[in-house]
Amino acid sequence: MDYTISLWDAIRQMREITETGGTFGFTFMSYDRGRQKSHGIVSISHARLRHATPKDQNQNAHHMINFLDVELNQPKQMYLITLMELNGQRIIVT
16 A cells, blocks of 8 residues: 655654654655765654754755754754655655
């Protein structure tokens, strides 16, 4: 069976899971805008959302998701549009 979820529903689920103290797994395509390169698909098994970066500190802040990789205890970020999967549900952009 094919499970899909919209990008905005996925973001909503990530927020809800984070608020309850849980973690989520997701997959995204890496992208380094400065170098204009990707290192391929990245899978994070246990993550929580972090607060957004202020726009005055990152001009692309409104395009980014900040998260904590719980297993590595490392803060990271990714572009919203590169989100591919959340907890086994394929992301669709509508």
